[in-house]
Amino acid sequence: MxxxxxxxxxxxxxxxxxxxxxxxxxxxxxxxxxxxxxxxxxxxxxxxxxxxxxxxxxxxxxxxxxxxxxxxxxxxxxxxxxxxxxxxxxxxxxxxxxxxxxxxxKTVKNRIHLDLHPGEGRRDSEVERLEGLGASALRHVKEPAGEWVVMADPEGNEFCVH
Incomplete structure (x- = not known):
């Protein structure tokens, strides 16, 4: 065999x-x-x-x-x-x-986006810095899963800052 x-x-x-x-x-x-x-x-x-x-x-x-x-x-x-x-x-x-x-x-919401993680306690200062570069804060999100800020770059592409 x-x-x-x-x-x-x-x-x-x-x-x-x-x-x-x-x-x-x-x-x-x-x-x-x-x-x-x-x-x-x-x-x-x-x-x-x-x-x-x-x-x-x-x-x-x-x-x-x-x-x-x-x-x-x-x-x-x-x-x-x-x-x-x-x-x-x-x-x-x-x-x-x-x-x-x-x-x-750009005409509709992104289907893919970047999440930026500046580090513990740095979200607000990072959002301010990015606004100084030309980004816009679109909304602040607070959910059981976490908290972040949805932003748009100078051409309107969404990204999040955690």
Whole structure:
């Protein structure tokens, strides 16, 4: 009698890098807001852009001057300052928000949003700081599950501060 070998257990999947993409009317203003809100850095893609321009692979009309350096006209990302990134492209595989220009304005409630956790006892001062950056407090929520403030960024995207 021959025995059937035991099936090989499935291996764990390789983690997938991801970024959250946010539609924006003004991606650069959104990047500035969220970089300041989160303590992130705006990615510097200028070296990549200059190479693409020199190769003729990118038209000059697809770029803008952003804080004194070349940037893509229709998209820009912010990333956590501790995360790795490729120095040749300025792009990182870590915690990122990418803002992409779209022609239409936001019209309905977000189906996904960020929850910010500034730390114990810091919610009110964080809400005030974010309002100073251009956010708006929409409502204060107090439920048995917790308390938070629903806010909107300068383009109306909702997020919560816990």
């Amino acid at each position: 021959t025995s059937t070998p035991a099936p090989t257990p499935p291996s764990a999947p390789t983690p997938v890098h991801w970024k959250l993409v946010v539609d924006a009317g003004d991606p650069h203003a959104q990047a500035d807001f969220w970089a300041a809100a989160l303590g992130y850095e705006v990615e510097d893609n200028s070296a990549l852009i200059e190479r693409l321009l020199q190769l003729g692979a990118l038209p000059a009309a697809a770029t803008v001057d952003f804080h004194g350096r070349a940037a893509f006209r229709d998209l820009i990302a912010v990333r956590h300052p501790d995360d790795p990134y490729d120095k040749d492209s300025g792009t990182g595989p870590g915690r990122r928000l990418l803002f992409q220009r779209v022609p239409e304005a």
